[in-house]
Amino acid sequence: MRFSLPDSLYIHNRLVEVNVRHGGQEPEQHFRLTDKFKQSLIEDYPAGPIPILPPTNISPVQAVPKLADYLRALNQRVLVFSDYRERLVELANLLIEMAGSQPDGVIAAIMLCPYHHYAAHHAINCALLAARVGQSYGLPPADAKQLVCAALTMNISSANLQDSMASQEAEPSTAQRQTLHAHPLLSSALLREAGVDDELWHTIVLLHHEKKNGRGYPFNLAGEDVEPLAHLLHTLDRVTAKMMPRTYRARMKPKQTLGELYAGKMGEIDPELVSHLVKIIGIYPPGSFVELADGNRAIVVNITANAATPRVAPQSHPAERIDTAQERFRIVKSLNIHVEERYLPLFYRLWSPT
Structure with missing residues (x-):
């Protein structure tokens, strides 16, 4: 499926569409950053080393804050590291292993661990929940890994905005909405520039805010046009956000969150997914x-x-x-x-x- 860039000066100042042909196959549609915008991002990147990954033999409650710090530092330098994809996949593998060996512990970490930087911590929590759901569904390992990688990077282009909005009680401003509506495109483009060429990973990132009813963004897709794993991540993204407190509100109780899913207040959700979430999170989750x-x-x-x-x-x-x-x-x-x-x-x- 081919997508059309939204007719927005904001978008066209930052992105270009590129068609890449492999042999006699249909050309692939990629989104890339404009040279000017890419250079402006590189100039703003922080200097210095990044944290190391924590060992796998510690409690998830101890590991998750360290993992969030690592992801934040890594994603802040996405255009700097030539081995960005390898580092990100290594992190995804660690999360999948942790979710498999300590399923209750990772939910407890989501419930208990405070955050210093909302976007990175949300991404780690969502990736852990994605790993658990992938295991519960019995997803093919390759697809499950792509889902976790997408969870870690879906908001890579809007992390600073989401950090500031975590303590914002007011509705998003027009400028903030513009950035939010563009972030699936910009995140995919950033990943392209970093050497990520996994098409399913890109599709999930691009479509993780599309909705079955056609009211999502950035392409306003509907029904079967929405990639199932992107729809799954969209739901997990929202559930994770409800489970994390903000400075202006407490976290929503899991029973209430699952009730909203059942009632359709988070959009059209597959009842099977709700059943899996009940099995994974419980009415009273670990850590509550x-x-x-x-x-x-x-x-x-x-x-x-x-x-x-x-x-x-x-x-x-x-x-x-x-x-x-x-x-x-x-x-x-x-x-x-x-x-x-x-x-x-x-x-x-x-x-x-x-």
């Missing part, structure tokens, strides 16, 4: 706090076959595990408890791989 029928407070540690009855660690005896399927320990309500960053190490051992 609850009050039990005996009056004790507890933190959810593990999802069980019944999404409404997880295993928890009571506040009074955190090494103990309680089955909330027992009537005397049933969950009576969710608690909205914010964990300050300095206390986060106390929770590492609840989801430790060793």
Whole structure:
């Protein structure tokens, strides 16, 4: 399918359309940055080294802030590193491995870890959720990896704006909306300039804001024209945003988020996806706090076959595990408890791989 660039001076000052032919095949449509815009981005890039990836043998609650710092530094230099794609794929592989070996721990990290830079942290959280959904669906490994890579890079061109908007209570300005509506195109173009040539990866990034009803952007596609994995990422993007707090509001409770999905308030969503999300996140996700029928407070540690009855660690005896399927320990309500960053190490051992 061929796409038409939106008729916008903002777009045409930043992007050009290029047709690339391989042998006798139909030419591929690529979007690239204009030379002037590309040079302006390079001039603004920060100098200095970037953090190293954390080891795989630590708790996800400990790893996720470090992963977000790494991704932010990497994406800020997307046009500088000749091995950008290899570094990004290495990160994606690490996230997929972590999601497979510590499925409850990665959800706990989404729930517990505070962020310093919203866009990078959101991307890591969304990529972890994408990895879990890919595993739950049984996606082919190659497709699952492309989905995770797209989650890490879909907002690469709008990260600074999204960081500032994370603390903004007002509606986006006209200029902000212009940038937001262009970011799928600009993100794909940035990836092209960085040497990423995986077509599925680009398609997911380009279409991750398209909607089945035709009211998405930037191409206003509808129905079957929307790549299924792009539609999947669009949903995961929104679910992740609901699960993360902003400076002006608390995170939405997972039960409410899933309820909105069921009710269609986040657009047309495949009911099968909602079922997978319930299985992965649960009604009371790992890392969330609850009050039990005996009056004790507890933190959810593990999802069980019944999404409404997880295993928890009571506040009074955190090494103990309680089955909330027992009537005397049933969950009576969710608690909205914010964990300050300095206390986060106390929770590492609840989801430790060793």
